[in-house]
Amino acid sequence: MVSPPTLDEIATSDLTPLERELALASFGSNPPHAQTGVAADNPHLEAWRARLDGLRTRNAIAKPLRACGRLTRAAGLVLEAVGLRLSVGSEVMIELPPGSTLAMAEAEVVGFAGDRLFLMPTTEVHGLLPGARVFALESAPVEDPMTGAKRLPVGWGLLGRVLDASGKPLDDLGPLAAVDDAPLTAPTINPLHREPIHKVLDVGVRAINALLTVGRGQRMGLFAGSGVGKSVLLGTMARYTSAEVIVIGLIGERGREVKEFIEQILGKEGLARSVVVAAPADVSPLLRMQAAAYATSLAEYFRDQGKHVLMLMDSLTRYAMAQREIALAVGEPPATKGYPPSVFAKLPALVERTGNGPAGGGSITAFYTVLTEGDDQQDPIADSARAILDGHIVLSRVLAEAGHYPAIDIEASISRAMNALIDDKHLEKTRMLKQMLSRYQRNRDLINVGAYTSGRDALLDRAIALYPRIEAFLQQGYRECAPYDASLKALGSLFTEGG
Ligand SMILES: Nc1ncnc2c1ncn2[C@@H]1O[C@H](COP(=O)(O)OP(=O)(O)OP(=O)(O)O)[C@@H](O)[C@H]1O
Numbered sequence: 001m002v003s004p005p006t007l008d009e010i011a012t013s014d015l016t017p018l019e020r021e022l023a024l025a026s027f028g029s030n031p032p033h034a035q036t037g038v039a040a041d042n043p044h045l046e047a048w049r050a051r052l053d054g055l056r057t058r059n060a061i062a063k064p065l066r067a068c069g070r071l072t073r074a075a076g077l078v079l080e081a082v083g084l085r086l087s088v089g090s091e092v093m094i095e096l097p098p099g100s101t102l103a104m105a106e107a108e109v110v111g112f113a114g115d116r117l118f119l120m121p122t123t124e125v126h127g128l129l130p131g132a133r134v135f136a137l138e139s140a141p142v143e144d145p146m147t148g149a150k151r152l153p154v155g156w157g158l159l160g161r162v163l164d165a166s167g168k169p170l171d172d173l174g175p176l177a178a179v180d181d182a183p184l185t186a187p188t189i190n191p192l193h194r195e196p197i198h199k200v201l202d203v204g205v206r207a208i209n210a211l212l213t214v215g216r217g218q219r220m221g222l223f224a225g226s227g228v229g230k231s232v233l234l235g236t237m238a239r240y241t242s243a244e245v246i247v248i249g250l251i252g253e254r255g256r257e258v259k260e261f262i263e264q265i266l267g268k269e270g271l272a273r274s275v276v277v278a279a280p281a282d283v284s285p286l287l288r289m290q291a292a293a294y295a296t297s298l299a300e301y302f303r304d305q306g307k308h309v310l311m312l313m314d315s316l317t318r319y320a321m322a323q324r325e326i327a328l329a330v331g332e333p334p335a336t337k338g339y340p341p342s343v344f345a346k347l348p349a350l351v352e353r354t355g356n357g358p359a360g361g362g363s364i365t366a367f368y369t370v371l372t373e374g375d376d377q378q379d380p381i382a383d384s385a386r387a388i389l390d391g392h393i394v395l396s397r398v399l400a401e402a403g404h405y406p407a408i409d410i411e412a413s414i415s416r417a418m419n420a421l422i423d424d425k426h427l428e429k430t431r432m433l434k435q436m437l438s439r440y441q442r443n444r445d446l447i448n449v450g451a452y453t454s455g456r457d458a459l460l461d462r463a464i465a466l467y468p469r470i471e472a473f474l475q476q477g478y479r480e481c482a483p484y485d486a487s488l489k490a491l492g493s494l495f496t497e498g499g
């Protein structure tokens with residue numbers, strides 16, 4: 001017979017708390033002294049061991065416990081549940097009564113107060129009952145740092161497809177092929193490991209290629225009021241940019257526009273190398289935010305395979321507005337222009353995921369459109385976006401109204417990576433052109449009423465002479481492609497011929 005353990009052995013062995021307690025209990029109320037050992041013929045110990053073995057066997061075949069809480073409140077966008085202890089961002093399932101279209105509603109934990117969890121539904125919740133049971137989604141193995149993060153489909157089979165915020169196809173092209181899955185959130189990249197921006201990216205738009213040169217891995221903002229041509233410009237870039245893969249996020253735009261963008265602006269050739277994620281204005285704010293995160297994780301997936309990805313997101317403002325809706329609904333106090341502080345934390349968190357990856361890998365060049373309400377460049381989202389992006393292209397309503405497309409306001413726009421990308425000659429020509437444009441604009445009224453007589457300002461004279469050619473240089477039809485080299489040549493010829 002095996003000799004029973006001494007107290008010392010019990011204390012130092014790696015028994016579970018229950019086993020330790022049972023082993024100690026076997027000594028009865030009067031345990032022997034540690035040094036003397038346990039009587040070899042303790043009948044209790046054998047009995048407890050047998051009982052423990054029985055428990056282990058039952059435990060092995062038992063089904064895992066399904067923790068569940070109860071729904072206590074549903075007000076506005078937010079539901080409240082008690083009885084569960086879950087982290088913010090976890091997913092839950094809420095039971096719906098029999099006969100509902102869905103068996104269960106899905107929701108995400110967006111906050112808590114004491115033991116109450118705030119949930120935001122991502123599906124239809126029509127028919128929810130007070131006291132409905134709320135279940136935590138089973139979590140994945142713990143070795144993965146992204147455990148618990150929601151995973152959505154990614155993969156090469158998604159090219160040419162149009163998906164919703166949950167990765168389900170919106171087109172009628174059948175189920176997705178060759179699909180992998182990736183977490184919606186990603187660990188941040190060490191800024192020192194990122195490859196610097198040092199290679200020019202040809203975007204197919206003359207004014208941008210020549211005067212606002214964009215580099216691979218740069219993140220740019222496209223700032224404009226509504227109807228000034230943001231979507232059309234994004235479409236032109238999607239068609240003509242020299243990128244291997246394009247990921248397009250259509251966030252919070254009108255539903256009608258999604259079809260229009262895909263069919264008319266993007267076109268067949270653009271779509272063939274793109275994945276489109278669309279979450280129009282009528283889907284829940286959580287899904288609008290999820291669509292932006294999903295588009296970003298798709299771009300990350302292709303970048304991590306060494307590809308040069310172009311990401312176009314229309315619009316970053318709608319993403320911020322979705323976060324505002326959620327934050328206000330869970331009781332966060334509004335700060336600047338009704339935007340709660342969490343909005344300004346979410347923007348850089350999303351934008352920082354794009355850009356260059358570690359040296360030698362792929363890149364994500366990103367264009368985010370930013371709505372400037374009433375063409376107000378001081379809008380808090382525009383302000384915050386300007387600070388976190390590597391440059392901004394401002395579209396001007398005045399130019400658009402004059403039929404000048406793309407309506408890029410060259411003076412107000414800047415590409416912060418440009419100086420490191422281009423040579424001195426190119427830089428000098430850009431500087432000259434900007435000077436002439438600005439001189440012309442400032443004196444435009446004088447010139448138009450004939451109050452300016454030539455000979456008083458040499459630069460202005462030159463600007464007046466060149467202006468028609470500058471205007472023609474800046475304009476471009478949206479079905480026309482202007483490759484980088486041709487754009488530089490055109491810029492050079494402005495000054496050599498007739499300058
Ligand atoms: N390059 C262009 N050439 C000709 N017309 C253009 C061009 N760009 C824009 N437009 C005109 O401007 C209109 C609005 O453009 P677009 O839909 O891109 O604006 P938007 O800024 O995306 O608007 P919203 O804020 O409503 O989304 C187009 O329907 C088109 O008529």
Ligand SMILES: [Mg+2]
Pocket residue numbers: 230231232253314
């Ligand atoms: Mg648009």
